[in-house]
């Protein structure tokens with residue numbers, strides 16, 4: 001039995017008929033065709049699917065779609081401005097060399113984004129806490145932490 | 157020499173796509189009419205298949221095809237030894253054996269259909285370790301072969317080991333074992349197969365070997381009766397590879413078969429569970445090593461015997477002993493060497509290439525044993541390494557011609573930064589320092605008959621360049637490094653160079669992204685192609701400006717006279733002038749670069765690579781003797797890489813490699829029990845998180861390799877090769893116990909400490 005939900009996705013209102021057993025990740029990737037949010041495991045252990053719901057980073061693969069009703073969801077597609085201007089965290093990831101294969105990148109950036117929503121000046125411990133659920137197999141995390149740390153410099 | 161583009165920390169070219177979520181990975185791709193494939197894997201590690209009933213699956217609405225072994229030609233086999241049928245009809249030999257596959261209009265229906273397939277098995281006794289598998293009475297996996305020991309002749313003899321023993325004042329002998337570890341690419345494996353109306357195949361793929369895969373799939377089409385067809389490989393953005401995609405796998409052939417049956421694009425993408433149990437890990441090894449030295453510490457011999465668990469089938473990974481020979485014969489100067497290895501079939505998962513290709517397992521044994529030898533001979537481990545360090549210009553016993561070699565510099569840097577003399581042996585039973593080095597191929601590796609890579613370059617009317625390279629980007633940054641090399645050579649900005657590296661229809665042949673060869677081989681290929689373009693360009697400019705060709709210089713997209721810089725013309729305008737005229741021409745060039753290295757001979761000797769890369773890792777650890785936990789306090793990674801074309805990406809390779817090496821050393825292990833994987837998920841299989849990240853201090857030693865592009869050598873793999881022995885050696889320095897079995901878990905440390913306490917002081 002489909003149900004109707006209404007929520008904000010990347011600043012726009014979405015009204016959709018959804019199956020109650022769908023996850024937010026399923027909805028984003030298969031209904032909205034937003035492929036930027038990745039599935040690395042499907043069971044909450046890799047963070048590749050991280051999106052921000054009401055300013056909190058969540059694993060979209062575990063997040064029931066019905067629960068987004070009335071909420072504000074931001075995905076990686078919603079970070080840059082419509083004119084293509086990148087968010088300062090995105091810029092920082094590029095410039096600091098924090099991207100290799102890039103599969104973990106959207107999730108990492110969304111975790112970092114939620115962190116910056118909460119704290120203006122996160123320290124290294126905050127950063128580690130924010131991304132401890134995001135696995136990366138390529139970078140050794142050093143440049144990712146560096147990118148998040150130095151992102152504030154790029155914040156105008 | 158000063159550079160413009162080379163040596164710059166230039167961000168990876170595709171990073172903007174990746175940070176915005178626009179890069180498309182295999183799971184992101186959807187083609188019109190696409191179907192979803194799913195594979196039914198075996199329930200048992202060893203069994204005869206009595207019957208497969210697919211009728212219920214076929215009747216499920218939404219199912220478009222169901223295939224079993226009988227849909228492939230009866231003798232169709234894949235893999236290095238052609239021992240692997242993509243779908244198994246008679247016998248299954250491991251729990252990842254493919255029995256049947258379906259495709260349907262949704263992944264959910266495909267999965268449900270798989271569950272509806274009934275298979276009758278006759279369970280057979282299995283064999284789950286190579287030692288048991290070599291026994292007379294062990295069940296034979298491939299009955300037609302008559303033995304579980306693979307007929308692969310891994311044997312290297314250099315000099316005279318017996319003589320070396322007789323010249324030794326000190327000799328040590330130890331046995332080391334390593335575990336299965338898996339790549340854990342963050343994107344799971346997958347492909348989309350699609351036939352056009354003329355039965356030509358397009359495969360959207362993650363492969364690291366587009367040209368070789370093309371060849372494999374052409375063979376498959378031939379076997380399926382489609383003669384003389386075309387295969388086009390389009391690589392999507394690859395979400396991690398690390399060697400896992402250096403072969404073609406059953407799932408790809410199954411997708412092709414399903415696509416052929418249905419005439420629709422068929423996608424197979426693994427779930428994370430499947431990624432864990434149905435992809436091929438690094439070989440686990442049992443290594444008996446002995447080496448000796450004179451009173452002065454000069455190495456006299458090294459003798460190594462190794463047994464590798466091959467698993468049930470044979471991929472290219474069975475050739476890792478050919479790479480293990482490299483450190484065994486040529487890491488430090490050792491005149492007499494003997495190495496023998498056996499690969500043995502078992503009912504476990506079959507193994508494959510993983511970053512370092514056997515080198516990490518061999519180096520763990522060599523470098524741990526070397527510390528043991530240092531202890532026995534009373535020579536400081538650092539001094540012992542310096543005494544025996546390789547030097548430029550030498551030819552190693554295996555026949556490697558060492559051109560550039562910064563091993564001594566690497567050792568010195570590590571010792572200095574670790575404060576070795578002050579710290580070694582003075583950690584108060586808690587802290588310790590250790591080091592280990594590596595040698596790896598850094599100038600290609602002639603594994604196949606060709607080690608080449610082709611490049612085509614065209615320069616358009618606006619002065620922009622398209623480079624079509626055979627190279628593959630798996631996240632390491634081939635796209636960027638090649639652009640830098642071309643930009644440097646042509647005197648244009650890096651952003652004006654577009655690198656196309658993902659389509660066999662337009663990109664030239666390349667042997668694949670393996671052996672840390674891409675910067676060196678694809679880099680040289682691009683460099684020489686760019687040189688050809690440049691020669692044409694300077695010729696054009698010299699005519700327009702009426703100056704000698706040698707007087708033309710190009711910088712930042714402007715061509716000018718060196719002697720009279722007032723005379724200048726933008727490159728783009730010069731090109732247009734040459735183009736838009738009667739009998740005009742366009743700027744295009746190609747080059748196929750094949751390095752001057754050699755295939756190993758029957759005796760496994762020869763100059764495998766055009767250049768070799770060296771490095772040393774140094775670690776300071778603190779061991780909690782209550783809990784057995786190891787904390788890494790400092791980690792120095794010094795690498796001789798010839799020249800850093802892009803220090804940013806280079807550091808990324810070393811940092812990521814080191815962390816993967818630390819995981820190999822301390823936490824990662826696939827646990828198989830009687831052929832079943834017990835920890836195939838991210839909760840139980842511990843890849844390191846940001847909490848475990850170590851501030852790796854990268855030290856770049858530039859030795860300017862003459863044959864390398866702008867002096868560069870390869871660096872993709874070396875970062876993880878010496879991590880495990882460096883850590884093991886540091887642990888020994890800290891607490892006096894040597895763990896010879898990876899990973900070095902707290903339990904093993906506690907057990908060893910207990911044993912040590914129980915037996916007096918012997919570790």
Ligand code: FES
Nearest residue numbers: 041042044047061
């Ligand atoms: S896909 Fe959601 S945590 Fe891995």
Ligand code: FES
Nearest residue numbers: 101104136137138
């Ligand atoms: S960049 Fe590849 S997983 Fe993080």
